[in-house]
Amino acid sequence: MGITRKWSSKKQRAIEILIRLKRLYPEATCTLNYETPVQLLVATILSAQCTDERVNQVTPELFRQFPDADALASAELEVLENLVRPTGFYRNKAKNIQAACRMIVADFDSQVPKRLEDLVKLPGVARKTANVVLAHAYGINAGVTVDTHVKRLTKLLGLTDNIDPVKIERDLIRLLPQEDWENWSIRLIYHGREICKARKPLCYACVLADVCPSAEISKLTP
Structure with missing residues (x-):
């Protein structure tokens, strides 16, 4: 049962989610090691x-x-x-x-x-x-990276009804400013690893619980 606050549009909700994730993961970056x-x-x-x-x-x-x-x-x-x-x-x-x-x-x-x-x-x-x-x-934002975390969380957040990564990317491109396309992906990946885990999401610890239609009331306390 979701406990979503009322937002006038998906776009406004997506921006609010991004703001919160930037605040939560200010130093988020690619976790693969490379030099070139x-x-x-x-x-x-x-x-x-x-x-x-x-x-x-x-x-x-x-x-x-x-x-x-x-x-x-x-x-x-x-x-x-x-x-x-x-x-x-x-x-x-x-x-x-x-x-x-x-x-x-x-x-x-x-x-x-x-x-x-x-x-x-x-x-x-x-x-x-x-x-x-x-x-x-x-440093080129050519699109939105859609990995397993981004695919799963974008669906849970009610920002897409699609399961195909190309279609999910298309949906997100419509909702997010281009300069934040990768900011969205990398922070959603962090959030999927740390909080919104596939097997046991920690809704009680999630800063997105009140904007997420999939947040479970039963999981809002440890």
Whole structure:
């Protein structure tokens, strides 16, 4: 049973949610470790179906041996597979990383492109990965990153009825100013990890409880 305050529009409610999340997580940023755009691209590919913590355990040695697109493009595939094995789906991830880096070397002068339409042409790179790279490596808000946390919380907050990430992104783009697209995503990710957990949401500790139609009265006390 929701306990939502009355807001005149979804847009106003989305902005109120964003204000509160900015206040709660003022230093929120990408939790993947990287030094260059290509390293962020690789780390983001590895993060699929894997925690950022686990990825951060794997990438130091990976980037020590293969620090840039040229090195990754010419690496032995079996070596890459062994290095990324702990992240799961390692054969597919290694193949995509190498293929993406070969395209970056051949078509983009060894530099990760700065346009969404170019990034999504790379093997293993969909809109989520492209949005992460553009926002955090280049400071470009080209779209809204929709990962599992953003998808789940945006639905719970009553800001979308869609389940398809592309459609959810489209809904959020209509509600949020462009300069805050990634601010929304990164803070919702933090909130999904810390408070609005999938198995046991801590509604009693949530700063969004009075604007969330999914907040459960039974969970408003510890």
